[in-house]
Amino acid sequence: MNAPDTTNLLDLGPDGLKAFFTELGEAAFRGTQVMKWVYQQGVTDFAAMSNLGKALRQRLGEVATIRLPEVVFDQSASDGTRKWLLRLADGNCIETVYIPEDNRATLCVSSQVGCILNCAFCSTARQGFNRNLSCGEIIGQVWLAARLLGQFEPQAPRRISNIVLMGMGEPLLNLDNVLPALELMMDDNAFGLSKRRVTLSTAGVVPALDQLRQRSPVSLAVSLHATDDALRDRLVPLNRKYPLRELLAACRRYTDDKPRARITFEYVMLDGVNDSPAHARQLIRLLQGIPSKINLIPFNPFPGSEFRSSPAERVLAFQNLLIKAGFTTLTRKTRGDDIDAACGQLAGRVQDRTSRRLRLQRQAAAGL
Secondary structure (H helix, E strand, C coil): CCCCCCEEHHHCCHHHHHHHHHHCCCCCHHHHHHHHHHHHHCCCCHHHCCCCCHHHHHHHHHHEECCCCEEEEEEECCCCCEEEEEECCCCCEEEEEEEECCCCEEEECCCEEECCCCCCCCCHHHHCEEEECCHHHHHHHHHHHHHHCCCCCCCCCCCCCEEEECCCCCHHHHHHHHHHHHHHHHCCCCCCCCHHHEEEEECCCHHHHHHHHHHCCCEEEEECCCCCHHHHHHHCHHHHCCCHHHHHHHHHHHHHCCCCCCEEEEEEEECCCCCCHHHHHHHHHHCCCCCEEEEEEECCCCCCCCCCECCHHHHHHHHHHHHHCCCEEEECCCCCHHHCCCCCCCCCCCCCCCCHHHHHHHHHHCCC
């Protein structure tokens, strides 16, 4: 049992780790050494960190810990997708999904317990919202997946090549914890992924999007799903706070000083709702001048949903119009739907222990 006053080193980004060791009276490079042990070799026992002095290892055992979520279950789908249900220290649960493909292996990571945004087509939204995840709970998902996939072994069969913050939650409403986790994903002394292989997905929290542009070089995905404010107000209620005009202006700012950057726009295909040729033409007009690619996402039905997935031929016609207009457009394969791991299906069995009053206060603070 960890002492309540110990510091979970997973909660510290690269700079935070260096500062932690400086405060202990040690050289800052000790933070880099520990980072390599934890994130490159998968070592969580301070006693095994052989390039640290014995006295420092003993001291770390007294003042620090490496506390990870607990794996509740581990499910594999027929297509190779793998989903983990993880229990946090307070009893809440989140979900993390691994998606292997021929040329990449993507990990989909959660940033909150549940989600506050209440998007109409998303199963996660039905579960309610509890709280933000800490940096350690975010990067802990990556560490656990790496261990369970054998990535820390000398002859690792498959490494995580891409990470997307596209699981439960809106990452831009948890920026203070998301940013140090992103740094660990990209730091050469930690997971060492390229900035083009780490993607943050947002429904469009405009002020935080501008902060992200200034503070992190990660790739950006925007959950768009509609081509006019009236429909997007219905599908993505956050649009009432930050309408399309403001969101797309923020997207243009995001790529202003990034000449090679492209924003991925996510567009879930809903039968008879947003999938007509007229919608495709309006989408083309909206995204003119924004370096972008478009992901069309077949809707994944869930119990109680009012929506159906667009027929395949309509999705193809929509895609062809976008391609003809010069947009790189892909239709995302439905992955892991037999274990509820597909887009919009993560539920996490959220146990909401907050009072209604506190939840409403959180919504007000988020401007929702």
